[in-house]
Each structure stands twice: as structure tokens, then as C-alpha cells.
Amino acid sequence: MKLLKTLAALTVLAVGTSAFAIGGTEIMTKVYDRQKPDFTKAAVQLILAKNGKVEETRNVGEYGRCKNNLSDVVMIFLSPASVKDTRFLQKENDGKDDDKWIYLPSLKNTRRVASSDGAKSFVGTDFSYDDMSTREVADDTHELLKESEDKGNFKDLYVVKSTPKDPKSSQYSYRISYITKDAWIPTYIELYDKKGKLVKVNEIKSINKMPGNGGRVYNVPMENVMTNVQTGHSSTIKMVNITVDQPLPDRYFTQDFLSTGK
Numbered sequence: 001m002k003l004l005k006t007l008a009a010l011t012v013l014a015v016g017t018s019a020f021a022i023g024g025t026e027i028m029t030k031v032y033d034r035q036k037p038d039f040t041k042a043a044v045q046l047i048l049a050k051n052g053k054v055e056e057t058r059n060v061g062e063y064g065r066c067k068n069n070l071s072d073v074v075m076i077f078l079s080p081a082s083v084k085d086t087r088f089l090q091k092e093n094d095g096k097d098d099d100k101w102i103y104l105p106s107l108k109n110t111r112r113v114a115s116s117d118g119a120k121s122f123v124g125t126d127f128s129y130d131d132m133s134t135r136e137v138a139d140d141t142h143e144l145l146k147e148s149e150d151k152g153n154f155k156d157l158y159v160v161k162s163t164p165k166d167p168k169s170s171q172y173s174y175r176i177s178y179i180t181k182d183a184w185i186p187t188y189i190e191l192y193d194k195k196g197k198l199v200k201v202n203e204i205k206s207i208n209k210m211p212g213n214g215g216r217v218y219n220v221p222m223e224n225v226m227t228n229v230q231t232g233h234s235s236t237i238k239m240v241n242i243t244v245d246q247p248l249p250d251r252y253f254t255q256d257f258l259s260t261g262k
Contacts, residue, residue, distance in 0.1 A: 020144050020147055021147075022144065022158075023142070023144055024141075024142030024143045024144040024160045024161070024162075025137065025141075025142045027142070027144065027158050027160055027179060027184075028137050028140075028142045028160060028162065028177075029137050030184045031177075031179060031184045031185070031186060032134070032136075032137050033069065033184075034183065034184040034185070034219075035216065035218065036066040036069075036071060036218065037064070037066060037210075037212055037218050037220075037244035037245050038065070038066055038067075038212075038213070038244075038245050038247075039063075039064065039065055039066075039244065039245055039246055039247055039248045040062070040063070040064035040065075040220075040242060040243070040244050041062075041063055041064075041242070041243050041246060041248065042061075042062045042063075042064075042239050042240075042241065042242040042243075043059070043060075043061060043062075043239075043240040043241040043242075044059070044060040044061070044062050044075075044237060044238065044239060044240065045057055045058070045059060045060070045236075045237075045238045045240055046058040046059075046060050046125065046235065046236070046237055046238075047235070047236040047238060048124075048125065048233075048234075048235055049233070049234045049235075049236070050232060050233050050234075051232040051233075052234075056080065058077060058078075058079065058080065058083055059077075059078045059079045060075050060076065060077055060078060061075070061076040061078060062074070062075050062076075063248055063252045063253070065248060065252075065253055068094075070091075070092040070093070070094060071092045071134065072089075072090065072091045072092065072253045073089075073090050074087065074088065074089045074090075074252055074253060074257065074258065075087065075088045076261065077123070083123060083124075084105070085103075085105040085261065086102070086103065086104060086105060086123060087102070087103040087257075087258045087261060088100070088101070088102050088103075088122075088123070088258075089101045089102075089253065089254075089255065089257075089258045090132060090133065091253065092133075092134050095136065097115050097133070098133045098134065099112070100112065100113035100129060100132075100133075101113065101255055101258055102123075102258075103258045103259055109259075110255055110258050110259045113129050117129055118130035118133070118171065119171035125226070125235035126200065126226040126227065126228050126233055126234060126235040127226050127235055127237075128171060130170070130171060131202070131226065135170075139164060139165060139166070139169060139170075140162040140163055140164055140165060141162070141163050141165060142160050142161070142162050143160065143161045143162075143163075144158065144159070144160055145159040145160065145161050145176070146158070146159035149178060151178040151187070151188045152178075152187060152188050152203050152204075152205070153187070153205055153206065154178070154180055154187045154188070156181060157178040157179055157180060157181070157187065157188075158178070158179040158181060159176065159177070159178055159179075160176070160177050160179060161174055161175075161176050162174060162175050162176075162177065167194075171193075171194075172191050172192055172193065172194075172199075173192050173193065173194050173195070173196050174192050174196075175189055175190060175191050175192065176189070176190040176192075177189045177190075180207075182219075183207060183219035185204065185207060185219060185221065186202075186204075187203065187204040187207070188201070188202070188203050188204070189201070189202040189203075197230075198229055199228065199229065199230055200226060200227060200228050200229065201226075201227045201229055202224065202225070202226045202227075203224070203225045203227070204221045204223065204224050204225075205222070205223040205224070205225060206221070206222045206223050207219050207220065207221055207222065208220050208222050210242070210244050211244075212244050212245040213245040216245075218244055220239070220242065220244070221239075222238070222239045222242075223236065223237070223238045223239070224236070224237045224238075225237075
């Protein structure tokens, strides 16, 4: 009888530990590997607000390139005058931190953004430099919390908790992501500070399907809002116009272009 009870207990335990058909790491790998356009060219509005009241609207030109599943992006601030001609370049690396550079017109020079500056504000917004980066899946442990949850404008989402393996590698103690099952896009991310308190929420408000080359269809986030829940301040990245898969010159993704704008 003891043996039968032990076997029964092990069976229940086995069923309990395999309740989900997919694991957190597999989900986040699919997020990382999702198909992206080869090239993007966009007109962007960057809207800064406090408690819902708009403080400033910035107009930005953005160029993107994805090669070997590694993404490069350059952002050119067009207005207002306080940020005009500021330029930012980010190049994703495989297995290590992204390379980032920023050109500041007031100093007339381009400087590398150090890894130690990752927690600093990106050009006075609620996004940090690290928030703008792609974090490696292997840098965190990923636990699937729920298989289906509604959040914001999207329904039936995976909920995954991601915790840094090395706490010093992130400004956050952990993050909880709500991920679409069709597009593998985190549409709602809760970011928790080192004390375990919710500090920021990153929410995608809408996604458009856009046709690309070779019959491909891309899921493109059109409005992304980062809100600091502790201060009530928010920064919205809104795509005003975007084209995909139209080739761009390689020079756009260089430090020379960052310095000269041409």
C-alpha cells in the first residue's frame, strides 16, 4: 500500500509540474526570434506627459535594419530646438551588450554610451538606455505564471516573470511580461525596482500588420508608452508613418552618419 501511495503522489506531482504546454524560456525565445522587417523607415512622435498632461512633443526620424536577426536603429531628433540634431545609434550584438552612441549637438561630438550608464534616462524620457536595448534571453530565468490573461488592449496573453541571473546586470529586480500568442510581442511589461516595488509600466497600445517583401507580413507596434508609476510621468513613442523592407544605405548605421547626419 505504501508503494501504491508513493506512486500516486509522484503521478500527481508530475502532472502538476507539467501543467503548462510551454515554458517561460521557450516563450521568451520566440519573442526574441520573432520575424522583423529587413528595414524600417519611420516618422515618430515622442510625447512627454505628466499625469496625462502633455508637456512636450518631439519629432523624430527613425531608421531600422535587421540582419542575421540582429537589429540596428538610428534616431534623429528633428524638433523642438532643445533636442534638434541629437542623434542616437544602437547596434545589437549576439551574446553581449548592445553598442550605443549618442551625438549631442551642444558638444558637437559623438560619445559611446557605457554599459554603466544603462539605467540613465534616454534623452530625458522615461525610457532608460537599457529599456531601449534587447536583453539576451539567457541573461534571465523565465517563469510562466499564467497561460491566459487579459491586459490593456489585448486578450489571451502569456504571463512570464523574468529575473536576472546576475542582479547587477539589470536596474530591475524582475519584470513581468504579458505576451501575445500570435505575434510573440510583449504588449504590457511591469518593471520592478531593486526593492521589489513596481516602478514602471511599458505598454504597447496597438499593433499593425504590414506587408513586406516575399509575401511576409510583420506585426509592427505603433504606439509604445512607458509610464513611471511612482512619479506619474510618461513617454510615448508613436509611429506617425512607417515603411518596411525598403533598403537603406549601410552608412545610416555608422558613427560617421551619427556625427554628420549625412
